[in-house]
Amino acid sequence: MAETNWAGNHTYRARIERVRSVDHLQEVVAAAPRVRALGSRHSFTDIADVTDTDGGVLVSLADLPPAVEVDTAARTARVTGWTAYGLVGTQLQTEGWALANLASLPHISVAGAVATGTHGSGVGNGSLATAVAALEVVGPDGELRTVRRGDPDFHGSVVSLGALGVVTSVTLDVEPAYDVRQAVYAGLRWDAVGDDLDALLASAYSVSLFTRWGDEVEQVWLKSRAEGVPAHLLGAPRATTTLHMLEGGDPEAVTPQLGVAGPWLDRLPHFRMGFTPSRGVELQSEYLLPRSHAREAVDRVRGLRELLAPVLQVSELRTVAADDLWLSNSYGQDVVGVHFTWVRDPQRVYAVLPVVEDALLPLGARPHWGKCFVSRAGRLEPLYPRMADFRSLRDRVDPDRVFDNAFLRRVIG
């Protein structure tokens, strides 16, 4: 049977080879003219795929045993790259450790998430890639090498879109385990937000605004490391029952709310492991732009409301702190992510994306690498000051373009 990504909108073209060991992976990579690594398949495009199917291989590391090894002195954990964050979190919590942040879903692989600059929310929180202290990577010749924080190639190698090799393990910064309280506020009027949008986004450790761009932010999800959570937020009351952000969504599938304190790994993601995250029948896009333009971005998207409404399930606004990873969506600037959960109708969704991009890219918005977008290398290049450096790094590490594919040719060149 044909293998697809999680959303079912991309069928992988290449043969999928489930490697049995790192040695086996090294043999496969060294022998194949083209190779790509497959993570947990949660990206919404052909980003992971091999394009030249003639001898090209898509390697899956899913059969390799997961491992999480904490180095308490260094405050790091070395984890196998294909391991899901949910599993990493459970093991860390058992040993009294934690990560600084998580994405909305714990199901994604660490290497796949880091490769696309996946993020959670929080004005003081970098993307998940900013926790990376080192990567072990199988290069095009099949050799395993390590890139560490402090190495000259490090900043170009973390958010790599899979272009520099197959990551076998990732060393992540950890901190002592902590508790989080999550509370949801319903029916916040945009009028009440007024000029306070930035302050609202900064009002807790992690804040997400869900809206369909009408008069209200339908829900604000606030995740706090402080002792309590407020009863009201700009006039919106704290919900007293558990809410899903999607109309008709199963409240069982979301992490505990109601302001009750609990472990970080059970509150920072929106969705619970063991349940379908989000709707499961959808496409997604996200554009990350300087926080200073957040209000302007909101006004522009609200202006497109009628065009978007028929294909939009919900939008989410989140923040990510600036970093120095060359291809990161938050390279060099604190950003707000304007996210869209669309209906799963590629034709209608891709018809509105050029309009959304014409509205947001002039504000400096960078499309999330793992979600749907239409802009190509020529339009993306000015948004990434280190794009040319990334290309030079890729040419040096992979001169024969073993890890190249159609996605990279479109967006990197």
Ligand SMILES: Cc1cc2nc3c(=O)[nH]c(=O)nc-3n(C[C@H](O)[C@H](O)[C@H](O)COP(=O)(O)OP(=O)(O)OC[C@H]3O[C@@H](n4cnc5c(N)ncnc54)[C@H](O)[C@@H]3O)c2cc1C
């Ligand atoms: C329901 C849902 C919710 C989401 N929520 C968020 C969110 O909260 N925040 C956010 O930022 N994104 C979110 N995403 C997007 C998702 O996090 C990214 O698409 C992420 O890259 C998926 O990781 P993956 O393991 O599935 O990688 P895949 O989609 O399988 O692959 C992504 C890229 O990583 C590369 N890759 C995978 N494994 C390796 C490896 N071992 N070595 C080298 N390269 C590798 C692939 O080649 C490819 O280029 C969401 C997606 C879904 C479906």
